[in-house]
Amino acid sequence: MNTYYLPDDILNGSTMGADEVVIRCYTSGQDSVKNRIVLTQNMINLLVSGTKTVVYPDATAVVNAGELVVLSAGNVLTSELLTGGQQFNSILFYFSNELFNKFLIKYDHLLQSVIPLSGKKSFLTFKQDNFIKQFIVSMQALMATESELPAAVRSIKLEELLLYLLHFDPERFRAIQILTKDREQLQIKKVVESHVGQLITVDELAFLCHMSTSTFKRRFSEIYHTTPQKWLLNRKLEMAAELLRSGGESPSGVYLKVGYQNHSSFSEAFRNHFGYTPSDYQQQQLNVAP
Numbered sequence: 001m002n003t004y005y006l007p008d009d010i011l012n013g014s015t016m017g018a019d020e021v022v023i024r025c026y027t028s029g030q031d032s033v034k035n036r037i038v039l040t041q042n043m044i045n046l047l048v049s050g051t052k053t054v055v056y057p058d059a060t061a062v063v064n065a066g067e068l069v070v071l072s073a074g075n076v077l078t079s080e081l082l083t084g085g086q087q088f089n090s091i092l093f094y095f096s097n098e099l100f101n102k103f104l105i106k107y108d109h110l111l112q113s114v115i116p117l118s119g120k121k122s123f124l125t126f127k128q129d130n131f132i133k134q135f136i137v138s139m140q141a142l143m144a145t146e147s148e149l150p151a152a153v154r155s156i157k158l159e160e161l162l163l164y165l166l167h168f169d170p171e172r173f174r175a176i177q178i179l180t181k182d183r184e185q186l187q188i189k190k191v192v193e194s195h196v197g198q199l200i201t202v203d204e205l206a207f208l209c210h211m212s213t214s215t216f217k218r219r220f221s222e223i224y225h226t227t228p229q230k231w232l233l234n235r236k237l238e239m240a241a242e243l244l245r246s247g248g249e250s251p252s253g254v255y256l257k258v259g260y261q262n263h264s265s266f267s268e269a270f271r272n273h274f275g276y277t278p279s280d281y282q283q284q285q286l287n288v289a290p
Contacts, residue, residue: 004038026089027088029082036075093161244278
């Protein structure tokens with residue numbers, strides 16, 4: 001029996017970045033039973049017609065037309081059954097834990113007061129209401145006009161879908177955090193990424209994560225593959241470069257917004273990183289802007 005790796009097998013040899021979203025319209029004209037699937041990314045399946053059964057090691061999900069299911073990465077057995085003489089038809093979104101974590105960090109203010117449903121599952125099912133049905137129609141129209149949607153459009157459509165699920169059923173959505181499998185990792189990312197532009201030390205970040213400094217540095221290295229100091233420096237300078245490219249900020253005003261105490265240390269770090277002073281970098285970027 002063949003084993004299918006998804007979404008890898010539909011990427012034609014290209015690799016999927018951590019921030020990339022893969023969207024596919026899937027249609028089949030025949031029943032299939034217990035396909036071996038390795039989900040290398042999380043998946044949302046918007047089922048348009050047919051019935052899908054997904055078997056995890058600890059549970060089984062039966063999804064009918066008019067429902068959607070959020071599936072965690074892992075090994076599963078899937079069966080697809082046609083109903084009423086129709087083809088099996090669904091829209092699939094594939095996305096990484098890292099991308100989902102970023103969504104949770106971005107909208108943490110909407111989740112703080114929500115109590116998640118008890119129990120842990122590898123999947124969550126939702127009924128398709130009128131909004132979701134219209135969302136499916138919009139996706140079908142988009143994908144009918146282009147063979148491959150731009151990466152930015154794919155990301156926005158996933159965010160739109162996730163944000164609506166959060167609004168539609170916040171308690172159930174809150175439980176989707178089990179898909180990340182590592183709450184400690186999410187906590188570190190949330191603390192670190194929300195303090196990039198602030199004056200804060202590694203010891204203080206460790207404290208906010210309820211860890212010793214040594215434990216924090218070790219876990220940080222496992223997640224980001226570098227030291228906290230190097231990562232924070234790079235992120236501050238990338239943020240500064242983005243502000244300078246916008247043209248609405250002067251170099252003398254940017255350094256405070258990215259957590260530097262004085263302009264000279266900021267200018268030196270910026271020049272070492274980009275090879276230009278902040279002023280020269282801004283002028284160069286503005287000159288090449290269309």
